[in-house]
Structure formats: C-alpha cells, structure tokens
Amino acid sequence: MSEIKNLQRIASQVRRDIVRMVHACQSGHPGGSLGCTDYLTALYFHEMKIKPEVFEMDGVGEDLFFLSNGHISPVFYSILARRGYFDVSELGSFRKLHSRLQGHPTTHEGLPGVRMSSGSLGQGMSVAIGAAQAKKLNNDQSLVFVLMGDGEQQEGQVWEAAINAAGKNVDNLVAAIDFNGQQIDGPVSKVMPLGDLKAKYEAFGWIVYPLNGNDMQEVIDTLKLARKNAFQGKPQLLLLKTEMGQGVDFMVGTHKWHGAAPNDEQLRLALAQLEETLGDY
Amino acid sequence: MEFKIQNYQDTRSGFGAGLYEIGKLNPKVVALCADLIGSLKMDAFVKDFPERFFQTGISEANMIGMAAGLTIGGYIPFTGTFANFSTGRVYDQIRQSVAYSGKNVKICASHAGLTLGEDGATHQILEDIGMMKMLPGMTVIVPCDYNQTRAAVHAIAAFDGPVYLRFGRPKVPNFTSETEPLIIGKAQMLQEGTDVSIFATGHLVWKAIEAIQQLEKEGIHAELINIHTIKPLDNEAILRSVSKTKCVVTAEEHQRNGGLGDSIAQLLALNLPTPIEMVAVDDQFGQSGTPEELLGLYGLETADIIAAAKKAISRK
Numbered sequence: 001m002s003e004i005k006n007l008q009r010i011a012s013q014v015r016r017d018i019v020r021m022v023h024a025c026q027s028g029h030p031g032g033s034l035g036c037t038d039y040l041t042a043l044y045f046h047e048m049k050i051k052p053e054v055f056e057m058d059g060v061g062e063d064l065f066f067l068s069n070g071h072i073s074p075v076f077y078s079i080l081a082r083r084g085y086f087d088v089s090e091l092g093s094f095r096k097l098h099s100r101l102q103g104h105p106t107t108h109e110g111l112p113g114v115r116m117s118s119g120s121l122g123q124g125m126s127v128a129i130g131a132a133q134a135k136k137l138n139n140d141q142s143l144v145f146v147l148m149g150d151g152e153q154q155e156g157q158v159w160e161a162a163i164n165a166a167g168k169n170v171d172n173l174v175a176a177i178d179f180n181g182q183q184i185d186g187p188v189s190k191v192m193p194l195g196d197l198k199a200k201y202e203a204f205g206w207i208v209y210p211l212n213g214n215d216m217q218e219v220i221d222t223l224k225l226a227r228k229n230a231f232q233g234k235p236q237l238l239l240l241k242t243e244m245g246q247g248v249d250f251m252v253g254t255h256k257w258h259g260a261a262p263n264d265e266q267l268r269l270a271l272a273q274l275e276e277t278l279g280d281y
Numbered sequence: 282m283e284f285k286i287q288n289y290q291d292t293r294s295g296f297g298a299g300l301y302e303i304g305k306l307n308p309k310v311v312a313l314c315a316d317l318i319g320s321l322k323m324d325a326f327v328k329d330f331p332e333r334f335f336q337t338g339i340s341e342a343n344m345i346g347m348a349a350g351l352t353i354g355g356y357i358p359f360t361g362t363f364a365n366f367s368t369g370r371v372y373d374q375i376r377q378s379v380a381y382s383g384k385n386v387k388i389c390a391s392h393a394g395l396t397l398g399e400d401g402a403t404h405q406i407l408e409d410i411g412m413m414k415m416l417p418g419m420t421v422i423v424p425c426d427y428n429q430t431r432a433a434v435h436a437i438a439a440f441d442g443p444v445y446l447r448f449g450r451p452k453v454p455n456f457t458s459e460t461e462p463l464i465i466g467k468a469q470m471l472q473e474g475t476d477v478s479i480f481a482t483g484h485l486v487w488k489a490i491e492a493i494q495q496l497e498k499e500g501i502h503a504e505l506i507n508i509h510t511i512k513p514l515d516n517e518a519i520l521r522s523v524s525k526t527k528c529v530v531t532a533e534e535h536q537r538n539g540g541l542g543d544s545i546a547q548l549l550a551l552n553l554p555t556p557i558e559m560v561a562v563d564d565q566f567g568q569s570g571t572p573e574e575l576l577g578l579y580g581l582e583t584a585d586i587i588a589a590a591k592k593a594i595s596r597k
C-alpha cells in the first residue's frame with residue numbers, strides 16, 4: 001500500500017472515532033476536528049519523530065506537538081490513541097466524569113501525549129516558543145509543532161508570540177493555522193476579518209506555506225519542506241486551507257458543526273461515509 | 282414559605298431577555314461580544330440594535346478595553362463572554378481600564394462554575410467572584426434564577442459604576458417573582474428561621490431551598506437568605522440574622538477561597554465571631570461531567586447543605 005493510501009486509511013478511522021466520541025457524550029466539537037484530521041494524521045503517522053510507547057513530558061530528542069485550539073480535542077485524542085499513547089478503548093470515556101479525556105486537553109489527569117492544557121484560546125504558540133527555546137538550550141535538533149484556529153488569530157497573544165518567534169529567530173518552530181474560514185458566530189470574514197494572513201505573517205518575518213490541508217500529499221510534502229528549511233533563522237507557518245467537517249458531507253461548508261453533536265440518525269449517516277479501517281474502539 | 286417553580290430556565294437567557302429590554306428602553310446601552318452571541322443569548326439585541334452592537338471576535342482583552350472607551354461619551358457597555366474569559370483572561374484590563382479608571386462597564390459572564398459541565402476545567406472558572414470582589418469599587422452580582430438575572434440587568438443598567446454580573450449555562454428552577462426588582466446590595470430574605478442562617482448565592486440558592494425544606498421536616502428551622510450581591514455585602518442583614526441563629530452555613534458554586542463564604546467569615550470574624558460551615562469547592566479544579574454529577578462530586582448538593590447546617594448547629 002502506498003504511504004498516502006495508508007495515511008488516508010488511518011484518517012478515515014480517526015474521523016469515525018471523532019463522530020462516535022461526540023455522539024456518545026452529546027457534546028464536543030466535531031467540525032474543526034474533522035477538518036484537521038488529515039494534518040494531524042500526517043504529523044503523527046508520518047512526519048514527527050516520537051516515542052509513544054514511553055511518554056516523557058520533556059520529550060528530549062523527540063518532535064513535540066501542541067494543540068492551541070483545544071476544543072478540537074476529539075481528533076487529538078483519537079490520533080494519540082491510534083498512535084499508541086494510550087488504549088483506544090479509553091476514547092469511550094471522552095467528556096465523562098473521572099475521564100482523562102477532558103472536554104479540553106489537560107495534563108491534570110496525566111494523559112500520555114498531552115504536554116499542556118488548552119481550551120482558552122490564544123495561548124499555545126507562546127508555550128510552543130518556550131518549548132522550542134528549551135530544545136535549543138538542550139542542543140536538541142528536533143522540531144516543535146503547534147496548531148491554532150483561524151478565529152483564534154483574533155487573540156492578541158497570538159501576535160505577541162508571532163513577533164517573538166520571528167524577532168528571536170525561533171527557527172525550530174513550525175506553526176499551523178486551521179484556515180477553515182469559520183468560527184462560532186459565523187464566517188471569520190464577517191465576525192472579525194483577518195485580512196491577508198499570509199502577508200501579515202510574512203511581514204512579521206515568517207516563512208508561510210499556503211496549502212490544501214485536506215490533501216494528504218500536499219501536507220506531507222509541505223511538512224518535509226518545513227523540516228528542510230528549519231534552523232535557517234526563521235519560524236515557519238503552514239496555512240492549512242481546510243473544510244470544517246471534512247469527510248462528512250452534511251457537516252461541510254457551515255459553522256453549524258463547530259460545537260454540536262450528531263443525533264443517532266446523523267451518526268449513522270456520517271459513519272456510512274467513513275470506512276472502518278482499523279476497527280472501531 | 283412555599284417556593285413555586287414557574288419553569289426551568291437558564292440564567293443566561295434571563296440576561297439575554299434583560300439586555301434586550303434595556304436596549305429598548307435606553308439608547309445609551311451598547312453591547313459587545315467575543316464570538317459567543319448564541320451562548321450568551323444576545324441574539325435579540327444583536328438583531329434589533331445592530332448599530333449598538335460590537336462583535337469583537339475572539340479578543341476579550343480588546344473587548345474590555347473597547348468597553349471602557351465606549352463609556353467616554355456616555356454609553357453604557359455590556360460585555361458578554363464566558364466567565365473565565367470575562368475575568369481571568371482579562372484581569373489586568375479590567376483592573377486598569379475599568380476599575381481603577383472608574384468606568385461604567387457591565388461585565389456579564391455566562392457559563393460560570395462547575396455547571397458548565399462537559400467542557401471541563403479550562404472553562405469552569407471557580408475563582409471569578411474572588412478576583413472581581415478584590416477590585417476596589419467593583420460591584421459583584423450573582424443572581425439565582427432567570428427572573429432575578431433579568432431583574433439584575435435592569436438594576437445594573439440604572440446603576441453608575443463597574444459591575445461584574447455572573448450567571449450560568451444549565452436550566453434551573455425559576456422561582457423568584459417576575460416583577461420583583463433586584464436591589465443592589467440588599468440581601469433577599471427567603472425564609473425566616475431561628476436555628477441556623479444559610480446564606481446562598483447563584484445556582485445554590487435552589488439547592489438551599491431544598492435543604493431547608495428537608496431540615497424543616499426534621500424539626501430544624503433554618504433561615505435562608507439569598508445573597509445576590511456579593512459586593513457590597515449586606516452586612517446589616519447578615520449580622521441581624523446571625524445574632525438570632527448563632528450559626529452559619531454559606532453555599533456557592535465557587536472556590537471556598539475568595540468566595541461568598543470567605544466574605545461572610547470576614548464580616549463575622551470582625552464583628553460577631555460565629556461557627557460557620559462553607560459549602561464550596563475545596564481548592565480543586567473541576568472536570569468534565571454533567572452539571573448534577575459535578576455538583577455531587579464536589580460537595581455542592583442539597584445533602585451537603587443539610588449536613589453543613591447540622592454541623593454548624595452542633596458547633597454552637
């Protein structure tokens with residue numbers, strides 16, 4: 001099987017996990033999760049050098065990933081479980097009492113694979129910069145990845161971090177934005193237009209790669225390029241053009257599924273569109 | 282006294298209804314929201330008064346600063362977002378641009394406390410009352426149901442000064458009078474009694490009503506007072522009640538540190554030292570779960586108030 005085909009099969013199972021998880025607890029955020037599935041699959045199953053068997057907080061010698069838009073925890077948990085950080089059966093506990101799989105990711109219950117709590121938007125890139133600076137102090141040649149939302153770009157802290165990463169040459173940092181054009185109150189372009197994001201980050205001193213974040217080939221090629229261009233003085237940003245709800249036809253093209261769970265019938269319709277490739281949890 | 286449940290409604294809907302009404306009554310009322318119009322129930326205001334509504338996107342610090350600015354020129358801004366992002370996220374903006382600058386901003390905060398439920402601890406702020414009450418000049422109001430939240434919006438619109446208004450997400454019993462105004466700083470007597478004074482706020486007022494009804498069956502006559510205004514505290518009403526009952530229970534959906542119980546303990550320690558039991562979260566973060574599960578797990582249920590009352594009485 002080709003690598004692309006293999007990654008797509010994993011992504012299909014992750015998408016099944018996502019809709020089943022939010023359906024089971026009747027809450028959570030499927031839209032952004034489905035849109036970012038291809039990117040996280042490519043990162044965790046192809047690009048990142050990681051040791052899921054023995055999770056260590058410090059991750060010395062490993063690539064690190066931080067989820068800044070913590071509400072898309074369903075995709076993050078599914079990816080971590082499918083990659084072996086913890087047993088997939090635990091996905092069934094999502095958002096339930098005494099679960100390690102909290103509504104938003106946290107280190108508080110010691111879930112392997114999570115290095116920072118998130119949920120309050122806008123904070124992840126700062127943490128990623130700190131972790132990237134720690135890697136430099138440790139002479140560690142691995143990379144630090146962080147994913148943010150496009151609505152999240154409205155938070156001022158993101159831009160404090162963007163100035164810092166470029167101004168201090170944090171060139172082992174690879175950020176990404178889930179550029180799906182949607183947020184809670186509607187299209188980003190209406191709620192609070194971001195202008196030309198690519199030009200803005202470039203003006204700050206970043207290398208920016210616009211790409212289709214739902215095209216697996218494009219994603220892995222761009223990640224490869226980013227690793228090649230690391231350690232050359234500039235932070236890098238992947239501007240992932242994605243579809244919120246990607247993979248489930250009735251969840252695409254609207255912000256309705258940002259934070260809404262499918263009912264039984266909608267679950268059935270969604271699962272019919274997503275092949276079970278690795279076995280449901 | 283009988284407490285009749287008129288219906289089950291979320292307090293945030295009381296906020297939305299009140300905001301719409303004062304928007305109609307007073308053209309100086311403006312509203313701001315940071316990408317949570319639906320969650321804050323601000324839709325009606327947004328629809329009918331679009332020119333007086335400011336969507337700030339996900340930028341709470343900017344929203345608080347803008348609200349402060351809007352007061353300069355005579356407007357009365359109401360900001361809307363979740364309680365965590367209304368306080369913790371923007372504490373210094375509130376401190377400097379609103380409180381210290383003495384600006385007439387109404388910080389309206391939904392999804393406070395554990396009863397936000399499944400979103401989990403990142404969103405379940407339990408420290409907001411403490412942060413807000415520590416700011417000099419800040420008024421802190423925590424209404425107990427839909428009607429009272431609606432009344433609170435009218436009251437704070439008419440009041441000149443910065444206010445923190447805290448409400449929540451789940452549907453809870455709506456039992457206060459639809460026509461009774463909220464008087465800022467004036468505690469609400471719900472049941473007179475002699476054996477113990479129970480001071481409750483927010484969602485725990487209904488739990489306390491259930492508790493006093495059970496206690497009554499056991500022959501314990503509890504006094505129940507709704508402290509909807511945490512600051513300024515109604516010292517007089519509290520001291521009057523405690524002089525009579527000689528023991529106290531406080532109940533709130535907040536950390537014990539910095540909450541209502543802490544304010545009342547301070548008042549009593551300085552004026553009338555009295556045994557006090559506090560029903561509150563004990564120095565912990567919350568977690569995901571249903572509102573009822575969480576109230577049970579963190580000791581904020583009717584049974585916890587009953588147990589606290591008995592313990593307080595035994596310490597007299």
Ligand SMILES: Cc1ncc(C[n+]2csc(CCOP(=O)(O)OP(=O)(O)O)c2C)c(N)n1
Pocket residue numbers: 031032033069071072119120121122148149150151152153178180182183184244258315316317339341366370
């Ligand atoms: C600081 C902060 N403010 C508000 C929220 C509430 N909130 C959660 S997700 C969201 C919208 C995020 O939009 P975007 O980053 O575009 O993510 P998407 O909807 O595309 O998944 C908001 C406002 C939050 N979690 N944190």
